[in-house]
Amino acid sequence: MVIDTRINRRQFVLGTAAVGGAMVLSSTALAGRGLSSASAQSGGTTSTLPEGVVELTPRLRINPDDSITVYVTKPEAGQGTSTTMVVFVCEELGSDPLDTEMVHLEWADPQIDAAAGENMPFQGQMDAFHTWFYGRADYVRTVYQQVGASARERLKLAGAEQLGVDASELRVENNQVIHDATGESIGFGALAAAAAAITLDEEPAIHEPHEWVLIGKPHRKRETPAKVSGETIYGIDVTLPDMLIGAVAQTPILGGSLKSFDIETAMEMPGVEMVVPMAEFSPSSIVVLADTYWHARKAIEAMSLEWEGGAADLNIEDIHAWHEEALEQPGILAEDVGDALSVLESADQVFEAVYQTPYRMHAPMEPRNATALFDGDELHIWNGGASHDSAASLANRVTQIPLDKIRTHAAYVGGAYGPGRGTTDAGLAALVAMQMPGRPVKLIWTREDHSRTGMFDPFGMAKLQMSVDEEGWPSAFFVRKANQKWYFPPPRGPEEADSTGLRWILTDTNLANPTIHAPDITPEKREELLGIYYDGLAYRVPNHRVEYHDIRTPLPVSAMRSPGLSSNVFMVESFIDEVAHAVGKDPLEMRYWLLREVNEREPGWHKVLDVVAEKAPWGKTLPKGSGQGIAVCAEHGTIIAAIAEVTVTPEGKLTVDQVDVAFDAGYILNPDGARNQLEGSTLFGWSMALNEEITVQNGQVVEANFDKYQIARNIDAPRVFNVHFDATSDYRPDAALGEATIPHMAAAVGNAIFAATGKRIRSLPFRKHDLSWS
Amino acid sequence: MQYTLKVNGETHEVDVDADTPLLWVIRDSLGMTGTKFACGITMCGACTVHVDGVATRSCMYPIEEVGDQEITTVEGLNTPVADAVKNAWIENDVPQCGYCQTGMVMAATSLLNEIPEPTDEDIDQHVSNMCRCGTYARVRKAIHEAASAAKA
Numbered sequence: 053m054v055i056d057t058r059i060n061r062r063q064f065v066l067g068t069a070a071v072g073g074a075m076v077l078s079s080t081a082l083a084g085r086g087l088s089s090a091s092a093q094s095g096g097t098t099s100t101l102p103e104g105v106v107e108l109t110p111r112l113r114i115n116p117d118d119s120i121t122v123y124v125t126k127p128e129a130g131q132g133t134s135t136t137m138v139v140f141v142c143e144e145l146g147s148d149p150l151d152t153e154m155v156h157l158e159w160a161d162p163q164i165d166a167a168a169g170e171n172m173p174f175q176g177q178m179d180a181f182h183t184w185f186y187g188r189a190d191y192v193r194t195v196y197q198q199v200g201a202s203a204r205e206r207l208k209l210a211g212a213e214q215l216g217v218d219a220s221e222l223r224v225e226n227n228q229v230i231h232d233a234t235g236e237s238i239g240f241g242a243l244a245a246a247a248a249a250i251t252l253d254e255e256p257a258i259h260e261p262h263e264w265v266l267i268g269k270p271h272r273k274r275e276t277p278a279k280v281s282g283e284t285i286y287g288i289d290v291t292l293p294d295m296l297i298g299a300v301a302q303t304p305i306l307g308g309s310l311k312s313f314d315i316e317t318a319m320e321m322p323g324v325e326m327v328v329p330m331a332e333f334s335p336s337s338i339v340v341l342a343d344t345y346w347h348a349r350k351a352i353e354a355m356s357l358e359w360e361g362g363a364a365d366l367n368i369e370d371i372h373a374w375h376e377e378a379l380e381q382p383g384i385l386a387e388d389v390g391d392a393l394s395v396l397e398s399a400d401q402v403f404e405a406v407y408q409t410p411y412r413m414h415a416p417m418e419p420r421n422a423t424a425l426f427d428g429d430e431l432h433i434w435n436g437g438a439s440h441d442s443a444a445s446l447a448n449r450v451t452q453i454p455l456d457k458i459r460t461h462a463a464y465v466g467g468a469y470g471p472g473r474g475t476t477d478a479g480l481a482a483l484v485a486m487q488m489p490g491r492p493v494k495l496i497w498t499r500e501d502h503s504r505t506g507m508f509d510p511f512g513m514a515k516l517q518m519s520v521d522e523e524g525w526p527s528a529f530f531v532r533k534a535n536q537k538w539y540f541p542p543p544r545g546p547e548e549a550d551s552t553g554l555r556w557i558l559t560d561t562n563l564a565n566p567t568i569h570a571p572d573i574t575p576e577k578r579e580e581l582l583g584i585y586y587d588g589l590a591y592r593v594p595n596h597r598v599e600y601h602d603i604r605t606p607l608p609v610s611a612m613r614s615p616g617l618s619s620n621v622f623m624v625e626s627f628i629d630e631v632a633h634a635v636g637k638d639p640l641e642m643r644y645w646l647l648r649e650v651n652e653r654e655p656g657w658h659k660v661l662d663v664v665a666e667k668a669p670w671g672k673t674l675p676k677g678s679g680q681g682i683a684v685c686a687e688h689g690t691i692i693a694a695i696a697e698v699t700v701t702p703e704g705k706l707t708v709d710q711v712d713v714a715f716d717a718g719y720i721l722n723p724d725g726a727r728n729q730l731e732g733s734t735l736f737g738w739s740m741a742l743n744e745e746i747t748v749q750n751g752q753v754v755e756a757n758f759d760k761y762q763i764a765r766n767i768d769a770p771r772v773f774n775v776h777f778d779a780t781s782d783y784r785p786d787a788a789l790g791e792a793t794i795p796h797m798a799a800a801v802g803n804a805i806f807a808a809t810g811k812r813i814r815s816l817p818f819r820k821h822d823l824s825w826s
Numbered sequence: 827m828q829y830t831l832k833v834n835g836e837t838h839e840v841d842v843d844a845d846t847p848l849l850w851v852i853r854d855s856l857g858m859t860g861t862k863f864a865c866g867i868t869m870c871g872a873c874t875v876h877v878d879g880v881a882t883r884s885c886m887y888p889i890e891e892v893g894d895q896e897i898t899t900v901e902g903l904n905t906p907v908a909d910a911v912k913n914a915w916i917e918n919d920v921p922q923c924g925y926c927q928t929g930m931v932m933a934a935t936s937l938l939n940e941i942p943e944p945t946d947e948d949i950d951q952h953v954s955n956m957c958r959c960g961t962y963a964r965v966r967k968a969i970h971e972a973a974s975a976a977k978a
Contacts, residue, residue, distance in 0.1 A: 129922075129923050130921065130922030130923030130924060130959055131922070132922075272916065272919035273919060273921075275924070276915075276916050276919055276920075276921055276924075277916050279921040279924030279927055279928075280912050280915045280916055280920075280921065280924075280927060280928075280931060281860070281900065281901070281912065282858075282859070282860020282861070282899070282900035282901050282928045283860070284924055285859070286862075286925060288859075288862075288863065289859035291857065291859070297854070322843070344842075344850065344854040344855070345850055345853070345854055345863075346842070346843065346846045346847070346850045346854065347843075350843070415958055416923070416925070416958055417862070417864045417870065417872055417923070417925040417926045417956070417957070417958050418862075418864065418923075418925045419863065419864065464923075464924070465923060466862075466923050466924075466925030467923045467925060467958050467959060468923070469958070496863075498866065499864065499865045499866055499867075724919060728919065728922060728961075728964075731960060731961070731963045731964070732922055732959045732960040732961060733960065734960065735957075735959075735960025735961075735962055735963075736958070736959070736960045738960075739958075739960070757865055757866075757867055757869065758864075758865045758867070758869035758870050758956060759867060759869050762869075763870070763956040763957075763958055764960075765950075765954050765955070765956060765957075765962075766949055766950050766953055766954065766955075766962045766965065766966065767950035767951075767954065769960075769962040769963065769966075770963075771946070773963050
């Protein structure tokens with residue numbers, strides 16, 4: 053398969069500038085917006101910026117001391133993408149991406165690429181300052197490789213000029229231009245200014261995958277030593293001179309507002325500077341600023357906060373009932389092949405089941421926080437946000453400070469498992485900073501308030517029906533799913549958005565994706581963009597119908613790592629397993645049959661099953677109480693199969709003995725990073741399935757801290773865990789790995805529990821079920 | 827109120843309320859941010875420090891109870907066992923987002939100080955820190971490697 057590594061020349065423009073002895077290479081973003089702050093730092097610039105192009109995003113700087121600086125436009129949340137971006141450049145430039153002395157990483161100060169006033173296609177967001185997945189790398193990779201290659205050729209030409217040789221006799225390595233024939237070398241620094249003035253007749257071709265020297269090799273992350281030693285600065289660690297710390301309190305009741313508070317008591321407590329009720333902007337929040345976090349926390353807890361309104365009567369049983377009622381009614385048609393309803397009507401036997409998945413929350417280990425400073429002219433925001441474009445956009449909306457006067461600063465991200473991380477925090481911090489011009493303010497949420505404000509993975513319930521033909525293969529398949537869709541306001545319940553809309557902006561989900569909410573987006577375009585979260589069933593049954601209901605509730609919901617799939621795959625993969633067992637078919641054989649059509653187009657489907665079945669291996673003879681289960685799906689373009697082997701004691705204690713995973717994500721940029729993401733997403737998916745559930749009583753989220761919402765620990769992890777690379781193919785476009793095995797664990801383990809005990813689990817989490825058997 | 831505190835071999839004077847958790851004294855008064863706040867109710871272990879060498883969750887440990895015990899934070903780890911742990915953590919690229927990892931390293935070091943060759947069950951019992959990114963497979967591997975390296 054051919055990978056198109058050429059950049060669309062009409063869309064990509066590269067410019068160079070000499071800045072104080074350094075060479076800066078900048079390029080366009082897909083939407084043509086960038087920034088110029090870094091390229092205008094010292095005087096005396098010479099520039100080869102193309103005619104009519106005013107601002108480009110800096111990508112690379114060749115420094116006078118021979119070191120290079122890669123400008124990274126993606127926040128780092130542990131997925132390794134910031135290191136990978138450095139690798140892209142070093143692939144062409146011959147530098148060592150892990151050498152922090154000679155290769156520096158700086159965050160590109162993001163301006164509003166995504167809010168350029170247009171509906172950016174999802175691919176276009178690849179250049180916006182959002183976190184992103186490994187797999188969606190092609191656009192970013194080609195840009196950074198191109199910039200590295202361009203720098204290399206310019207440096208070689210400048211070196212050729214100085215050495216009086218032909219550039220073809222030169223190569224680059226370790227930040228030197230080297231002439232092997234004579235052994236002479238010149239450091240990048242001495243050549244930078246001259247290199248900036250060079251005009252290339254044409255840009256060099258970048259290394260193709262078969263030529264890669266660095267890309268495709270396993271490597272660790274640059275920042276790992278700092279993460280181990282405690283030097284890494286996360287948003288919550290940001291420390292600035294004269295900084296005030298803000299403790300935040302938010303309504304414990306969904307949609308509630310602040311009714312009363314005792315400001316005098318707070319102001320008399322040690323270290324307290326100011327109480328900021330936020331009433332005008334966010335009736336659900338209040339902030340106390342003090343010299344230390346503990347002083348601020350104690351003051352806010354002494355304020356006798358009273359809340360009113362909101363969904364104070366809501367209980368999880370209500371939400372359960374809304375979904376149950378919906379399933380009795382026809383839903384919106386999502387897919388209809390053949391005539392499933394008629395076939396089911398006339399079938400001798402119909403298998404039917406109702407499945408359920410709970411609300412869940414992201415629970416990153418770093419609690420919500422943001423730091424902001426208004427210096428009278430510019431508004432600065434620091435946090436470990438996953439989407440700085442959104443943060444700047446929100447800050448602009450709530451403070452009216454113009455976008456070109458808002459600067460966001462990236463910190464490392466203590467966990468990001470969905471969109472919107474840090475956005476509303478930044479908005480609130482910006483509002484508070486406006487109350488204290490000249491002083492940085494750092495807001496820190498409690499874990500309880502962080503949990504209660506969501507956003508949540510939606511509650512889901514589905515009715516599934518299937519009939520089989522004379523040979524036992526599926527003849528009709530019907531799924532009716534009820535759950536809250538993301539992004540659509542307003543919430544259901546007694547409260548309405550206030551007139552400015554700010555209240556639910558700051559407590560609700562909707563600014564997670566600015567594209568979805570661009571004012572002129574058409575309903576069709578929005579559906580198309582949302583369609584990426586509905587992967588469609590890869591299974592082909594002759595008659596096949598999918599309906600859904602959108603259930604509005606007061607809980608703010610949004611995409612949580614593996615959105616939709618973490619519910620749907622549990623339901624479908626478990627139900628298919630039920631039918632297979634009922635008709636006496638091997639669940640693996642059932643998958644091969646269901647995937648026979650899609651496998652014609654994408655052979656990875658059968659291949660991952662082949663590999664995982666061979667390696668686990670599938671079909672072990674196990675005593676009663678132990679069993680194997682299988683699950684397969686595509687997650688963001690990556691096809692993955694997983695087999696889990698479990699043991700359940702007669703008393704009902706569950707151990708996951710072994711998990712095997714085989715996947716096809718196409719070419720792998722960093723095999724160790726890929727393995728890391730597969731391991732991590734397996735544990736994440738396992739934690740969700742085993743333990744996690746958010747419920748509501750009297751309008752309050754019950755599981756607001758880790759005593760009630762138990763993230764899985766070492767003791768819960770599979771004892772043996774094998775990741776198999778044997779199914780990877782040459783190329784799958786847009787395949788990502790960050791969420792890979794999250795959908796599988798619930799189904800693979802649930803199916804294994806059935807094989808082990810005969811007990812079928814149809815609702816999560818597993819810990820709520822009595823697995824004992826005799 | 828004035829308190830004298832021994833952290834990483836140095837003595838510090840701090841002026842804080844008696845009920846201030848050790849975590850916030852370390853972070854705000856001493857400016858050392860390697861020890862993390864994640865839950866505030868001792869459930870997750872991100873705030874783990876060593877108190878006289880024993881792994882202790884600091885988020886609910888009031889300063890008035892610390893006295894003259896020796897506090898070690900991740901910034902102050904410098905024994906051969908601690909170095910073996912840190913090296914194994916880097917070799918295996920254990921951290922993903924990394925926020926829980928300083929607490930994890932403190933717990934792992936404390937475990938190896940007490941049980942130089944731990945079994946997987948020992949690790950389950952002694953390293954119960956929560957990691958949302960799910961790095962447990964590498965945590966276990968790194969602890970076994972550190973145990974071997976420290977023994978050598």
